[in-house]
Amino acid sequence: MSGPGDPPEGTPESAPGGGDDEYRSVVFDESFVRAAPLQEFSAQERIGDHAPAVRSRGGPRRRERGSPQQAVILVLLIAVAFATAVYMGVQRPYQKPTTRAAEPLRSTLVPLTPRGEVPGGAADDLYASSPARGFRIGAEGITLPAVESTAHFSDDQVREALGTAKDFLVHSALDADTLAGGDARAVRMLIDPDQLGQFDASLSRPADDGQHAATGWVMRFDPERVSLAREPVRVRGSMRVTELNSSALEVVADHTYVYAVRRAAAHAPRTDTPATGTAGTGGGRDLAEPVTVPHSLFTVRREARLRFDREDLRDHHVEVVESALQAGPQACATAAAAYLQPLFAGQSAPADASAGTNPYATGRPTDSLCGVLTPDAQPTGRR
Numbered sequence: 001m002s003g004p005g006d007p008p009e010g011t012p013e014s015a016p017g018g019g020d021d022e023y024r025s026v027v028f029d030e031s032f033v034r035a036a037p038l039q040e041f042s043a044q045e046r047i048g049d050h051a052p053a054v055r056s057r058g059g060p061r062r063r064e065r066g067s068p069q070q071a072v073i074l075v076l077l078i079a080v081a082f083a084t085a086v087y088m089g090v091q092r093p094y095q096k097p098t099t100r101a102a103e104p105l106r107s108t109l110v111p112l113t114p115r116g117e118v119p120g121g122a123a124d125d126l127y128a129s130s131p132a133r134g135f136r137i138g139a140e141g142i143t144l145p146a147v148e149s150t151a152h153f154s155d156d157q158v159r160e161a162l163g164t165a166k167d168f169l170v171h172s173a174l175d176a177d178t179l180a181g182g183d184a185r186a187v188r189m190l191i192d193p194d195q196l197g198q199f200d201a202s203l204s205r206p207a208d209d210g211q212h213a214a215t216g217w218v219m220r221f222d223p224e225r226v227s228l229a230r231e232p233v234r235v236r237g238s239m240r241v242t243e244l245n246s247s248a249l250e251v252v253a254d255h256t257y258v259y260a261v262r263r264a265a266a267h268a269p270r271t272d273t274p275a276t277g278t279a280g281t282g283g284g285r286d287l288a289e290p291v292t293v294p295h296s297l298f299t300v301r302r303e304a305r306l307r308f309d310r311e312d313l314r315d316h317h318v319e320v321v322e323s324a325l326q327a328g329p330q331a332c333a334t335a336a337a338a339y340l341q342p343l344f345a346g347q348s349a350p351a352d353a354s355a356g357t358n359p360y361a362t363g364r365p366t367d368s369l370c371g372v373l374t375p376d377a378q379p380t381g382r383r
Helices: 021-026 030-035 068-091 123-128 155-173 193-204 310-315
Strands: 038-040 054-056 106-114 226-228 234-245 248-263 270-275 285-290 296-309 319-328 371-373
Touching: 123 248, 123 296, 155 234, 155 248, 155 296, 155 310, 193 319, 296 310, 319 371
Parallel strands: 106 319, 106 371
Antiparallel strands: 038 054, 226 248, 234 248, 248 296, 270 285, 296 319
16 A cells, blocks of 8 residues: 555656666656657647658757858968968978088198208107107097087087097008008098099099199008108197087198108119028029118198088098198109109209299199208207
């Protein structure tokens, strides 16, 4: 029996505590019913034959498609954007970012002719009695300055530039294969790719034109004419690094190299001296034996201007922009584009070795540029 206040048919299932609560989540509230897209026809409306039970309520109206005016505006905006892109492309055409091409090397060599005969002797004695006695040996003489960052380059980048510069100086002026007129492969590996064509042409077809002298790139001697002493090369100099701009560093290396040289065996004077045969040979024979050939010192001062862009720093390459040499003792008229041409012990330069300068001639005005090697630059023979 129903309690007081209960509906005659009991508690509705939708009421709290009535029926199963599991259907409570599917009870539709009034707002949901009003939003339904279908609506039941009334009894009067269903009297007609074949009338459907429900009809569409119409629901929210769909957003109308853009008007023709909006389409025209959109087309105009696209046309303006396209015209702007074309105009900017004409005014500032896009170019793929490329690294600045390396400058060609410019080189000069000033021969230093001696006054009088070239002193000679044992290599160690010559070094000890010359201004090179305080120089360091080999690569130890190429010292690096303190590393400091610049406005646009870090410490590591400056250090890389100085390290690559030293590698170039060592391989181009101290390497035994390079000095003996070899292929200088170690130097070539360091050259910026943009300069390789000039480098190869300079070594294979040297020319005294300011750009294709092999001696502008490397120190080398003709192995058929010059023999280097076993005594290592003496070196002294300095290096400084500066920032050219936001994309390049420059290292200026100014060093003096002192080589002990003498005539190669093929060009050494020979004497006919009797050689006594060994026991049982029945006599002796005359053999041409070379006399002891003294060494002399050959001094080269080179100022090299080296440049590094960011790609060079990354790839361990160098751009050799300028190379200025003073070398002696050497005759003024001797061609030195292919090899350095030292005068040997006991030799002297002709009184007028220069071919002279013709101001009417075309070409480089420094073809006959020559200097004089001062006496105090030569060994004295006294330690």
